[in-house]
Structure formats: C-alpha cells, structure tokens
Amino acid sequence: MIDVKNLEKKYGENIVLKNISETICKGEKVVIVGPSGSGKSTFLRCLNLLEVPTGGEIWFEGNLINSRECNIDAIRMKMGMVFQHFNLFPHLTVMENITLAPVHLKLQTKAEAEENARRLLSLIGLSDKAQAYPQMLSGGQKQRIAIVRALAMNPDVMLFDEPTSALDPEMVGEVLELMKNLAKQGMTMVVVTHEMSFAREVATRVLFMDEGEIKEQAPPSEFFTNPKHPRLKDFLSKVL
C-alpha cells in the first residue's frame, strides 16, 4: 500500500532521514518508536508529503506521490493524519470541523456528512458536543474528535504523529482506546508514539528509528523481549 524507496530528507547540511526503504501493507499496524530527534516524525510526515523528501520515492496505492504530476490533495484524501497538538479548527464547531473537508471536496453532501459525523460522534460518546467549539473540550476529547475528523474522509490509512504526547496522563487512555478499536476494525495504521504498551498490544510490526535510520524492526513480541541492536537495547532499558 505504501512503498518507500531510498527516502532521504535533508535540511541544508543536516541529514534527518538516511536512505530509508520500507513497505507498509494493507491492514498492518506499524508502530514507530525511537528517541526524540531520530527522524520518526519526519518519516511519518513524508508519507503524506507534509515534509517534502529531498531524495527517494514514496508510492501510495500505485502513485508516485513525490512527483510534480501527482495531485497530492487527492492522495491526502485517502491518508488521514492525526497530530500531536490535535490541530482542530478553533473557529468552527465540532460538527463543522468534521464535515468541512468531505463537504467542500464534494465527497459527501452536507446532509450525508452531518449524518456520518453524528454516527462517528456517537461512537466515541461525544454526540452532545456536536455544536461545541474546540475551546470547550478537554485534550482527550479534542484528540478523539481530531481522529474522527480524519475518519470522516474514509481514508485507507491513518497516520498518527505522537497522538498522546500532549495529553494529560489521565486522558491518554481514552485516545488509545479509540485507536485500538480502529485497529480492530482493520484500519491500516502508522503510529509514531512513546506508548510502549500500545506498541506491544496493537502493533503488527514495531520499527526502531535512530539517527535517521530504521535500526531494527520486528513483531512486538520479539522486539521487546529480544532486541538485537545495542541502541535499541539501550533505548528499551530507559523507557520500559
């Protein structure tokens, strides 16, 4: 589904991603962990071209997305993204946040989009917040609505960029719960996170990134119990 070939990203002289090649298949739940500054967020953001790679190729569903000919807006409709800081639109109600894109892009009529939004909101138990503004919500509620906003586009893959890092500890659970449900329903997910329990429980594959490279990858059972790379051993000894 996503094919990354020799991906490279430089900021001036500073190399953030070195020659990464990776394939993510439909239905996989790939969790990326690693120390800060390791390039894991940059890697994730390259997948939907929020960061433009300086070298290599990124293929999504048969399209080379980092080429001039590619209509990136059409690609992004199929790739949902959830951010660390939620990035809800503060001047719009929850309902408008969810329905803006599908209605504007003419994927759904306003009535369809609103019905879909109400269904998604009731799924996460926030039906009563449809007319509220983001300001009035807790961090956990905001992030769940941000996830729903991405889901409203019916994406083929969901990218999560440290979705729980900006949350109060007591709100992490509700967001992870929603992500686990999503995983159960078969959504293809790529998740950058520090939540090792989530990686262990949900991931089909865990990638360890350090210094702009994928240093090791394995299914979670093996990844956590039998790490091979010394950097990963060191990392796990600090976070577990």
Added chain:
Amino acid sequence: MFELKIFTASFIADKFVQTFIEEDRWKTFASGLGVTLLITFFAAILGIIIGMTVAVGKVWCYQSGRLKILDRIFDVYLTVIRGTPTLVQLLIMYFIILKSVDNGIIIAILAFGINSGAYVAEIVRGGILGIDKGQMEAGRSLGLSAWTTMRKIILPQAIKNILPALGNEFITLLKETSVVGYIAITDLTKAAVAVQARTYDAMFPLVSIALIYLLLVTVMTWLQRKVERRLAKSDRR
C-alpha cells in the same frame, strides 16, 4: 468682558446661525461630509482588496519559495508607500500619474486605497503568520488545497485576531482624508475652511468638524467592537 462673552448662550446661537444657517452653509458641510465618507469607504474597500492580495501573495511566495519576482514587487510597493507621506502620494497621483483624470474624488480614492492597502497588507500578513502552522497542515492533510485552507481556515482566524488593528487603520484613513483639500476637493475639512473664509470665524466651523470627526470615529469604534464580539463566539468556554 470679551472672555465671558464667548460662553453666553446667545453668542453661541449667533455663531451657530452664522456658521450653519446663513446662506445655507450647512449644505457645504453636508456635501463635504458626504465626500469624506465616500472617499473613506471606497478607499477602505480598495485597501482591503489590495492588502489581502499582497498579504496572501507574500505569505504564499515565502512558504512555497516560488515567484520571488512577485515577492520583490510587493516589497517595493510596501517600502515606497510606507516610506513616503500620504499627502505627497496624493499630490503625485493628482499632478503626475493621473494628470489626465479630472475627477478628484476618484484620484483621492485611488491614492488613499493604494496607501491603505500597504498598511492592511502588513496587518493581514502579521495575522496570517500568527496562526499556528498546524492549522495549515491539518487542512492540507484532509486533502484541502492550500488556497481553500487559507480561505476557510487561516484567514477567518487571522481576521478575528487583527480586527482591532484593522479598525485602527480605517480610523486613521478617515482622518487622513482631511488633506484632500490640497487637490481641490471639498471634503468636510475643506468645507469648514471655506465657511471660515466667508464668516471670518475660525473657531465655530473647526470645532464643529472636529466634533463630527469624533462622532464618526466613535461610530466606527462601536461597529468594530460589535463585529469583534460576534466573531468571538468560538472563544467562549
């Protein structure tokens, strides 16, 4: 005795009659007020159009790194307009650039609109840059184009934040139009000066128009507050 005389009611009534009633002089003030409002209104609209265009254009050039020439042109515009007096710009418009146009009001609207556009551009640009870049990323990640995200997500938030500065700009614009007398337009200020020349009394006409300007600015401030309150509804907790 003279000082006392100024404050008597009958003296003020006399001056009022002399300034506004005799020879229908109120009509001079009224048409002058109309000209002032006309120039301010259309110059403000032109200023908003130019300012928005330049601000969005500059931000776009900056973020995409493309069309550096356009960015340079905008910079020259901003530098020249903000670096020279409004009155000088008005005179250059009147005597040089639009010499062949004989409608002074149109010249004034253009001169003040182009002038105001530069200030509006910098205000709007500041407003856009003040919006968290996560907002643009969120819009783009949903598949919205850069232009749609700008229009639907960035600008509405930016405008809410810059409303006080914009209101200030249009208040300044209203007051700055008082120099259009230099290009032979009878606005509110020129009307007072004309009446003064007929009645040999400076105080009553000048204080009167000062009060009218004050009233206009008060109304504009009130309108601005009203819009601010309306746009602030998403801030309520």
